Amino acid sequence: MTAPEHHLPRPHSVAHVAISLEGATRGFDVDLDRYYGLVGTWHEDVTLTGADTILAQESALAAAPGPGPAEGGPLLAVVDSGGRVGAWEALRNAGYWSDVLALHSESTPSRPPGRRVDELVLGADRVDLAAVFEEFGRRGVEVVRVDSGGRLIGALLRAGLLDEISLLLHPCFAGAGPDAPRWYGSDPPPAGAFRLVASESWDDGLVWLRYRH
Template structure:
């Protein structure tokens, strides 16, 4: 069984996830109050958030190559990042984030051995799930059975969101709607996936709550009624 999966994004009124003034403090303040065991973040989101290119490294201290002392009483969530191509090389920076207790990298059987060695040298835990790419459903099941993860917050962009939504692995969608319009033709919405076929229908949702938070920002909480299915 996979954990409960909550997709969480800050968006403009026209559904964009970039190009507007997102209230980052509010975003993480709300997220910190949720009782989640893990945060699933896409590799593109990590690279963009830290302003680095795929494969780029930063200066590391000697502590990066030593085992970390883990506090069993630490209730902060585990950060989980799919990275089967070995694009992220700044794990020591991610470990400095104040709202996580540790990191876990999701790899596949196609992940270069050199990258697995890179992770092991830095005592970064990883999980091999899938062949050419990460099998997210299997990964979520492993998180549940091996790590006791019951609730996951997805803090990512449209590509990872799209994979999870299309596969029917999302239970709830939470959105912070900002009173700004971005426009443009570049696709950067919260849900990036192939267009529906003629015999497929949109995912149905149920509005559980709606709240005006601050500065005309609206907080919406939806529950998925059913995933995409064939007519």
């Protein structure tokens, strides 16, 4: 007799992303106050982000001595198969997260000795995102907010791991070329419908759209 399979609940996952009219995630002025003002909507347990999103702000992080870990704040988990992120201490001290977690794969280059960051090694060549979500479920994580410029969002969409998309649409074009990555990455997203669950607009032309599977 085989034991019944026990499926742990997968955390709810939401990607909150600021976009231009053509769906680009950079190349225009993001309304950061509005963007971060909306982040509190989900009360995330984990902020899941990609190495490229972190690297884009590494020099700013290094220049700003943070206040220290935020007690009761979310955990920052960074997908980093290439072992490219180095600013773990600055991220931990940035004042938003309670702690940081490096997500690596078996092919991630060896890490500097004495590095002070917890890590999870899941996947052979790249981080296995489904395994990450399973592990989050095992750890009691209920809500994951994805912070990504598109490539991580696209990978999660294609893996069926994204429940909600939150788009903060800015009333401008970024002038992005046809091959520039959009909020779902550079590869086509999987076909399928989402339903609009909430929307809001402001006089300055920003529109907030929330979709769920």
